[in-house]
Amino acid sequence: MTLRTRLTAWYAGVFLIAGIALVGLNYWFLADWVVPAAGVAAAPVGGTAVQRTVPLETMQTLEVSSLPADAVVWSPAAVKSDVMTTVLWQSAIALVVAAIIAVWLGWVVAGRVLAPLHSITSTAHRLEAERLDQRIELDGPPDELKELADTFDGMLDRLASSFDSQKRFVANASHELRTPLAVQRTLIEVALGAPDASDDIRRLGAHLLDTNERSEKLIDGLLLLARSDRGLATRELVWLDEVIDDEIESCEALAAEKKVTFAVRTRRYLVDGDPVLLAHLVGNLLRNALLYNKPGGTVSVELDRELTVTNTGPTVPAQAVPGLFEPFRRLRDRTGTAGSGLGLSIVQSVARAHQGSAKARPNGGGGLVVQVNLPETGVRQPS
Template sequence: MTRPDPAGVPGARQAAGPGGRRISVRLRLTLVYGSLFFAVGVVLVLVNYLFVQRTIEQPVMASKPTAFAVRIPAEEALQQVPPPGTMRIVGELRDVYRTNVMTSMLQWSLLAIAVVGGAGLAIGWIVARRVLAPLHKMTETARRLSESTLHERIALDGPHDELRELADTFDSMLERLNRAFDSQRRFVANASHELRTPLAIDRALLQVSMTDPQLPRQVRKVGAELLESNGRQERLIEGLLLLAQSERELTTRRPVDLAELAGSALTSVPEATAELRAAPAAGDPVLLERMIGNLLDNAVKYNDERGLVILRTGQDRWGNVVTVENTGRPVPAGRVDDLFEPFRRLDRDRTGSAGGAGLGLSIVRAVAQAHRGSVEARPRPDGGLVVTVRLPPAPPPPQHLPDLSAAAPLALPSGR
């Protein structure tokens, strides 16, 4: 089990990049949009630069005489010949002019590319957020879902595009999963209820029969074994009923103190040591007390001759904490998660239920998840387990406005 994310922003929204770095999809889309803006701007600048360069280098010559042409006699034309070096100076000025024009145009074009590219990045960032908003909504909904909250739906609004089709497909899948889980829980609950009655009848018949003093010793021994087997089956059915009940959505949420519930559960385990601190929470008191009782029963049942059982309650920065520590046989670290599965035991024995039905920690996990919490276990170095349940703190009480109905009426001036 993983510890809840205190920031509330898990890293699942980001994709792993090279070197272990994470780049979000929104940033990648922004870079794509900005790159397209830059690429188009560079192409436009190159085309414009080549066109202006070709145009400005064309010689300016009169192809035919104009209407304003003036005829100059040959003698005067010879007298108006420019002095030597003038054409060279004019050519140099023309080259300087062309160079200045092309340099200025290139500089302003590059500045325009930078401005347009920056605007493209900003627009791409905004557009990417709007495009990914439905995906974020689907992700948040999927993250909130559990077996007890499968009734929630995305219900995405907007045009019937690919994202709307994906959201509708996800909603239909949730509907099917909800029906499947409800059907499974109803089957377990109904089967457990149906089995309780014949088992109670069998136990009553066996107990009545065992009261006969004329029964042979061998028959009494078989009757005692049948009564013990009947008790194990009843405990198994009770566990199935509680598991089915704890996996449903909570209908009762009341302010409770986990320390008080732990104190009530300790009455059946006198050998346990308690370190109880206040831990206010909100939930079903019956299920929470049964969760703590299952932790204690599990700690006592799988203990060794050292017999150490410590129950702690309190708070940390994550919320409320309930910890049960016990001694016992060494538990491999790779097998710890298997202990939270129904009917799973450390020795992989699925038939012999003398030590228990294998539902204790499964019920603990189901109750914790129903209360939006988590449970984790770690093996002790010298044998045994440390099981920690984390539950969210109780919400603050609503602030009501003061009741002014019983206040003394204000003395208004009479106007005299």
């Protein structure tokens, strides 16, 4: 039962209790009423209006011929009983009608009172960590609901400021770390190029270069994640199917190394967005599908209503799938790969930046199925 229904029920219940109490009080007062005339009343048989009241002391002189032919004679007790019965039934009917009107008015008033709460709820539903620009901005008198809405807006301001500060910190820190990593790589390469470098130094240098490369990939991933989290500064029309073809071509060497084949089925698909971020989205999906695959496996790429990438890697537990979209979260059997744990996080962030979504589920024969929904524009290529 909704809050609006409960408020209406409470309002109608209180109204009925008050109405019944009022009718009962009136009936009790009417029960103490004494008929002023200590006599009898005469009225037509089919009528309700008393035509004549005759005092009791003159009853012995009252002649039947003096009354109308269709008259009946009521005693004071009968008049009182008839009045009380009429008042009771009319009050009951009026109370039922008034209760129906009260329920309708209660429903309308409860809706108007709860309208600000619906606004707060709808705003909360639209909020995400990457979209904290929604505000209620409730207009009205300074009552409790206005205070609640203002408090909610203030909380959103603080959260937005905190998230922006965090994103700026990640972007700035990642950017600052790229320079010393580049310097380290240069020094290692110079040391390895020296003619007197021993075999131990060359082995150590190769290991350091590999570690340096991993760190640079991690920094680049953090920068890309921070950029996509901030949203799109500019947009342009991008053919997503062409982006997929380009990224598949760039992954051919890795696919040959992993002995994995591609199965591609796409159609023309136009997206309004950032071509660089979209290329990273597709590239991360393809490289993840290749890295976490098995020799002789396949990577299926389908683009119809959405982009679906399926691989034939090891079995993925269903309960572990949501955690794969979190930064640095990987399955235990994936920790030996060259990935940084940011691939699906970047995919989800880029999809959200394009007002889309990303989800995944285990593949029936092993591996993972990742589905990315990106809004397609209404523009079509001329036939």
